[in-house]
Amino acid sequence: MAEVILENITKSFGKTEVVHNVSAHFHDGEFIVIVGPSGCGKSTVLRMIAGLEEVSGGNIKIGDKLVNNLEPKDRRIAMVFQNYALYPHMNVYNNMAYGLRLQKHSKVEIERRVQEAAQLLQLGEYLQRRPRQLSGGQRQRVAMGRALVRKPEVFLFDEPLSNLDAKLRHQMRVELKKMHKNLGTTMIYVTHDQVEAMTLADKIVVVNKGRIEQIGSPDEIYNAPASMFVAGFIGCPPMNFLPAQHSNGGLSLENGFIIPAKDLLIPSDTRQLIVGIRPEKIEFSHLQRESGWLEVDIDFIEKLGSGKLLYTTIGPQQLILSMANGDDRHITRGWIRFPAEALYFFSHQDGSLLKVKSS
Amino acid sequence: MKSKVNIKTVSYYATLGILVIFFLMPAYMAVVTALKQPGDITLPTSWDLPATLNWASFSEAFAMLRPNLVNSFILTICATAGSTILGSLNGYVFSKWKFKGSEIIFTLFLFGMFIPYQVILIPLFQTLRAMNLYGGLPGLILAHIVYGLPITSLIFRNFYAQIPDSLIESARLDGAGFFSVYLKLVFPLSIPGFVVTSLWQFTQIWNEFLWAITLTRHSENPITVGLANLAGGQAVSWNLPMAGSIMAALPVLCIYIFLGRYFIRGLLAGSVKE
Numbered sequence: 001m002a003e004v005i006l007e008n009i010t011k012s013f014g015k016t017e018v019v020h021n022v023s024a025h026f027h028d029g030e031f032i033v034i035v036g037p038s039g040c041g042k043s044t045v046l047r048m049i050a051g052l053e054e055v056s057g058g059n060i061k062i063g064d065k066l067v068n069n070l071e072p073k074d075r076r077i078a079m080v081f082q083n084y085a086l087y088p089h090m091n092v093y094n095n096m097a098y099g100l101r102l103q104k105h106s107k108v109e110i111e112r113r114v115q116e117a118a119q120l121l122q123l124g125e126y127l128q129r130r131p132r133q134l135s136g137g138q139r140q141r142v143a144m145g146r147a148l149v150r151k152p153e154v155f156l157f158d159e160p161l162s163n164l165d166a167k168l169r170h171q172m173r174v175e176l177k178k179m180h181k182n183l184g185t186t187m188i189y190v191t192h193d194q195v196e197a198m199t200l201a202d203k204i205v206v207v208n209k210g211r212i213e214q215i216g217s218p219d220e221i222y223n224a225p226a227s228m229f230v231a232g233f234i235g236c237p238p239m240n241f242l243p244a245q246h247s248n249g250g251l252s253l254e255n256g257f258i259i260p261a262k263d264l265l266i267p268s269d270t271r272q273l274i275v276g277i278r279p280e281k282i283e284f285s286h287l288q289r290e291s292g293w294l295e296v297d298i299d300f301i302e303k304l305g306s307g308k309l310l311y312t313t314i315g316p317q318q319l320i321l322s323m324a325n326g327d328d329r330h331i332t333r334g335w336i337r338f339p340a341e342a343l344y345f346f347s348h349q350d351g352s353l354l355k356v357k358s359s
Numbered sequence: 360m361k362s363k364v365n366i367k368t369v370s371y372y373a374t375l376g377i378l379v380i381f382f383l384m385p386a387y388m389a390v391v392t393a394l395k396q397p398g399d400i401t402l403p404t405s406w407d408l409p410a411t412l413n414w415a416s417f418s419e420a421f422a423m424l425r426p427n428l429v430n431s432f433i434l435t436i437c438a439t440a441g442s443t444i445l446g447s448l449n450g451y452v453f454s455k456w457k458f459k460g461s462e463i464i465f466t467l468f469l470f471g472m473f474i475p476y477q478v479i480l481i482p483l484f485q486t487l488r489a490m491n492l493y494g495g496l497p498g499l500i501l502a503h504i505v506y507g508l509p510i511t512s513l514i515f516r517n518f519y520a521q522i523p524d525s526l527i528e529s530a531r532l533d534g535a536g537f538f539s540v541y542l543k544l545v546f547p548l549s550i551p552g553f554v555v556t557s558l559w560q561f562t563q564i565w566n567e568f569l570w571a572i573t574l575t576r577h578s579e580n581p582i583t584v585g586l587a588n589l590a591g592g593q594a595v596s597w598n599l600p601m602a603g604s605i606m607a608a609l610p611v612l613c614i615y616i617f618l619g620r621y622f623i624r625g626l627l628a629g630s631v632k633e
Binding site: 050081083089 | 523525526528529530531532533534535539543544547548
């Protein structure tokens with residue numbers, strides 16, 4: 001088991017730099033999820049940790065060892081690929097045993113480790129099968145098994161669940177979490193799926209355009225996003241953003257509605273800003289309300305079973321409200337309110353979170 | 360409607376039938392002539408069926424061409440094996456171990472495919488002489504191996520492009536190096552590629568004549584040259600070269616009859632995603 005330290009790593013392909021100065025400290029035994037949109041450089045970071053890509057600058061340490069120039073096989077890591085990368089001409093047993101044979105483990109030891117992994121992953125009866133004779137979920141398990149038998153200090157996962165259907169994905173997610181709990185090994189997991197990030201991670205690293213936007217626990221990331229990007233990326237449905245003018249006594253939206261914000265201390269030189277609010281934090285009422293409430297038309301409703309999403313617009317901006325079930329009347333209009341304590345304020349210029357003190 | 364289809368079908372088959380006859384005419388001529396007595400072979404009766412079957416033509420021709428056949432087998436098997444194995448290694452490097460400049464080298468390789476082999480005949484002759492390889496089979500084998508590399512490298516590179524990179528990376532994580540990845544992973548997965556490439560090379564090299572006659576001395580002549588010698592001269596008994604031609608065509612013919620389906624499958628491999 002080991003910690004992983006990234007110090008100012010950069011990666012360039014030719015003249016284009018795709019990863020800029022990424023630094024992070026992952027502690028021993030943590031489940032790290034690196035999340036970001038496709039093409040943001042998250043997989044490149046993982047591949048640099050694995051040693052499949054050279055770093056263009058900076059240092060990578062695994063344990064207390066600088067691994068920049070170590071071969072992948074010498075880094076004491078194991079990696080699970082998105083397409084599983086199973087050896088098609090070898091049966092399940094040999095797929096798992098191949099790496100151990102190359103490491104010159106004894107036959108008895110190999111047999112022991114493979115059987116152990118097969119039992120853990122319920123692959124016992126499939127050991128003699130070829131990968132093409134297995135279902136997607138089983139192949140996924142074999143890929144995990146191949147990583148497990150190596151007893152690595154760090155597990156690396158490159159979008160391992162994205163080829164599975166939704167139900168299986170959920171199931172594997174739970175099993176992965178269990179596996180981490182049992183093994184206690186450091187795991188670094190790359191995904192574009194914010195649900196996987198929220199559910200699996202001890203620590204989330206949000207990456208955008210080759211830069212780290214924020215590192216924090218799922219709660220921190222959700223409740224205190226450092227930027228509009230993070231706020232919009234994490235959470236489903238995403239946070240609503242409304243451009244607003246700040247003037248004495250409130251925030252006026254584009255349609256002229258004023259959110260009362262007397263007790264918020266927004267820097268007085270900030271005129272323009274973006275107001276953010278999570279869909280579930282917007283209050284909704286069927287009944288006509290007075291000051292502080294805004295009358296809206298509901299364009300349509302999405303039923304999720306456990307709740308529903310209401311879509312409306314404020315000026316040109318779409319607004320999503322998330323509501324519990326209960327009132328099944330056909331809603332076409334209503335009144336909404338933005339509670340001051342649920343608001344986030346972002347810079348109009350760069351999308352960074354504006355520090356606001358409530359008095 | 361129905362009759363229209365029938366006319367169409369009939370005309371298709373009629374056209375195809377005529378073409379088949381055209382294509383088979385030389386084969387018919389070869390078989391018929393081979394089976395005639397030398398005395399019965401005259402120009403006016405050349406299309407006629409033989410009066411009596413003269414099977415002795417084959418044994419006679421075989422006795423005369425035997426050394427050439429042996430030479431051809433040695434030449435073709437060695438050169439095919441050499442160019443296929445080296446081409447596979449080249450393709451492996453060009454597709455999975457790209458290095459700075461590998462694309463340029465690959466492009467240069469491709470140029471080699473477009474060089475007509477007649478053009479390089481004289482420089483090749485001089486080179487082999489300078490290497491002291493002129494006249495014997497080893498020189499011809501070497502020439503065919505080198506000349507075959509562009510096409511074999513290309514076939515294997517395209518074949519290996521279908522093997523996902525993550526498979527190679529996975530093996531590297533498992534601790535496999537350049538050669539163990541090749542031997543344990545890439546080679547077993549490329550058997551269809553080997554079938555296609557070696558069939559191609561076998562046919563090309565077996566049938567090649569110009570280099571064979573220019574670069575080998577009499578005792579080392581392969582079958583194509585042997586046949587030409589048999590057909591040359593003043594009074595030719597035509598049954599012998601014809602019987603010889605049939606025997607010379609047999610190995611390639613058999614290969615296509617028995618391995619043809621692998622050839623088609625290999626050429627199509629990977630065109631459809633599994």
